[in-house]
Amino acid sequence: MTEAILKAEKLKRVFTSGKSSFAAVDQVSFELKKGECLGIVGESGSGKSTVARLITGLLPCSEGEILFFVPEKTNGSPGEEGSWINITQAGKRELRSVYRHMQMVFQTPAESFDPRRTLGDGIGESLRNMGIKGSELKKRVDNLLELCGLSPEFALRYPHQVSGGQCQRAAIARALAVEPQLLICDEATSALDVTVQKQIMELLMKLKKEQNLSVIFICHDLALVQMFCDRVLVMEQGRIVETGTPDQVIHTPREEYTRILVDAVFDI
Amino acid sequence: MNSLLRADHLTVCYEGIPVVQDVSFQLNEGEILGIVGESGSGKSTVIRAIMGLLGNNGAVTGGEIWYRDQCLTETSERELMKYRGTEIGMVFQDCGAGFCPVRTVGAQIYEAVKAHEKISRVQVEKNAGALMEKIGLKDPRRVLKSYPFQLSGGMNQRVGICAAMLLRPSVLLADEPTSALDVTVQKQVVEELLLMREEFQTSMILVTHNMGLVKKMTDRVLVLCNGQMMDYGKTEEILEHPGSAYTQKLMDSVIRLKKEQL
Numbered sequence: 001m002t003e004a005i006l007k008a009e010k011l012k013r014v015f016t017s018g019k020s021s022f023a024a025v026d027q028v029s030f031e032l033k034k035g036e037c038l039g040i041v042g043e044s045g046s047g048k049s050t051v052a053r054l055i056t057g058l059l060p061c062s063e064g065e066i067l068f069f070v071p072e073k074t075n076g077s078p079g080e081e082g083s084w085i086n087i088t089q090a091g092k093r094e095l096r097s098v099y100r101h102m103q104m105v106f107q108t109p110a111e112s113f114d115p116r117r118t119l120g121d122g123i124g125e126s127l128r129n130m131g132i133k134g135s136e137l138k139k140r141v142d143n144l145l146e147l148c149g150l151s152p153e154f155a156l157r158y159p160h161q162v163s164g165g166q167c168q169r170a171a172i173a174r175a176l177a178v179e180p181q182l183l184i185c186d187e188a189t190s191a192l193d194v195t196v197q198k199q200i201m202e203l204l205m206k207l208k209k210e211q212n213l214s215v216i217f218i219c220h221d222l223a224l225v226q227m228f229c230d231r232v233l234v235m236e237q238g239r240i241v242e243t244g245t246p247d248q249v250i251h252t253p254r255e256e257y258t259r260i261l262v263d264a265v266f267d268i
Numbered sequence: 269m270n271s272l273l274r275a276d277h278l279t280v281c282y283e284g285i286p287v288v289q290d291v292s293f294q295l296n297e298g299e300i301l302g303i304v305g306e307s308g309s310g311k312s313t314v315i316r317a318i319m320g321l322l323g324n325n326g327a328v329t330g331g332e333i334w335y336r337d338q339c340l341t342e343t344s345e346r347e348l349m350k351y352r353g354t355e356i357g358m359v360f361q362d363c364g365a366g367f368c369p370v371r372t373v374g375a376q377i378y379e380a381v382k383a384h385e386k387i388s389r390v391q392v393e394k395n396a397g398a399l400m401e402k403i404g405l406k407d408p409r410r411v412l413k414s415y416p417f418q419l420s421g422g423m424n425q426r427v428g429i430c431a432a433m434l435l436r437p438s439v440l441l442a443d444e445p446t447s448a449l450d451v452t453v454q455k456q457v458v459e460e461l462l463l464m465r466e467e468f469q470t471s472m473i474l475v476t477h478n479m480g481l482v483k484k485m486t487d488r489v490l491v492l493c494n495g496q497m498m499d500y501g502k503t504e505e506i507l508e509h510p511g512s513a514y515t516q517k518l519m520d521s522v523i524r525l526k527k528e529q530l
Binding site: 043044164193194195196197198201220221222223224226227247250251260261262263264265266267268 | 480
């Protein structure tokens with residue numbers, strides 16, 4: 001629990017349109033430890049998703065750097081042999097090795113799968129790239145589906161043939177195929193019904209406990225963050241305005257902005 | 269209290285497959301009724317049936333919907349036009365998408381009001397401006413001159429509520445009116461809707477999957493699952509003592525925010 005696996009330092013991302021420019025993310029620094037779950041909350045437009053896209057290298061940083069620990073062995077943990085890769089300067093080859101240890105789950109599960117290919121195909125793609133094939137591949141895919149609470153028959157279905165919740169579980173199965181160190185969930189449960197949301201949260205908690213998975217959990221629902229995360233960053237207009245444990249932030253917010261966020265949640 | 273809107277054993281089919289079965293409820297004057305359920309439970313279909321917006325594939329195959337002493341399910345399309353907007357208004361999940369992108373908000377609000385009453389544009393904009401100020405939209409003149417893409421999601425949603433309320437409908441049907449909004453904006457919109465009820469005694473049907481919203485806003489609640497009625501009654505009673513196992517499951521799935529230190 002003590003070793004860091006991800007360090008972000010003074011991230012900045014500027015979007016320009018015409019002559020005007022706008023910093024979607026500014027001065028964002030944080031560290032993530034092995035097995036830790038970090039929540040990022042804030043209103044829409046506060047830069048939560050941009051941070052996720054910067055970390056995963058889907059979007060280049062304007063300034064700052066992101067260091068990610070890549071262990072030498074697939075199942076290695078920090079402290080063992082490995083190297084730090086600077087994602088902001090990494091080439092394609094380096095990024096590929098990063099993605100063996102870092103995976104992402106998106107908000108709209110159906111859109112993240114190729115509609116013309118089966119779920120099993122999508123889940124097994126990264127395994128095929130690693131040279132696994134035939135019955136071994138099928139066995140691995142079936143195991144992943146089972147881990148995420150789906151029966152093996154789902155491997156043969158197409159994205160439009162399953163419900164949103166089932167598709168999101170398949171997306172988590174796909175992300176877990178490479179046995180990543182870090183899972184980044186960008187509003188992974190926001191589009192789902194409460195009953196399905198609960199199942200997905202239980203799955204994530206199980207994975208965190210059993211596989212010591214580190215998670216960056218981007219969410220606008222404070223209740224989920226409170227239940228799941230060890231630490232939380234509150235973002236406002238691209239900057240981190242408050243950090244702490246979820247209970248600290250929710251019970252004794254230091255910033256007015258955080259207090260407004262907490263007050264806006266309806267009691268049930 | 270008088271019943272304003274009533275559904276009796278309503279059954280709706282899409283292409284022969286029933287999606288809402290034998291659903292009955294009643295909306296009294298000044299009351300807010302919540303309809304909750306998972307996606308695919310038929311919540312939105314109920315609202316569409318009331319407005320006669322089921323499209324070519326859908327039809328009410330059983331039961332009736334009554335508005336005051338008019339049976340809506342047996343009213344012709346032409347007659348229904350008189351009720352839509354003026355008597356029964358509607359707010360959608362994404363009001364911004366309902367506006368034409370290449371015309372200003374003011375022009376579209378004027379068009380909507382003009383379709384129902386003889387009124388000048390100046391008067392419409394004056395009324396709209398007054399209403400916007402009431403529901404916390406700052407600088408109404410700028411808003412009316414804006415195109416939908418120049419306004420945020422929350423502002424568009426409030427403009428949609430404003431457009432619906434300008435005709436002073438007796439009943440407002442709101443389909444997930446706050447689901448696309450941030451919690452802070454959601455809170456404002458909810459307060460505005462409650463203010464509307466206080467000012468104009470508007471009755472509302474609120475379709476949502478947010479149980480917190482149901483508790484905050486509604487007097488009575490209808491729980492749907494696969495088109496069937498699971499529970500119907502006073503919101504407090506249903507949420508605290510669910511009558512069906514399904515409602516219990518729904519309540520158990522809600523992850524609550526613990527605000528106070530234990």
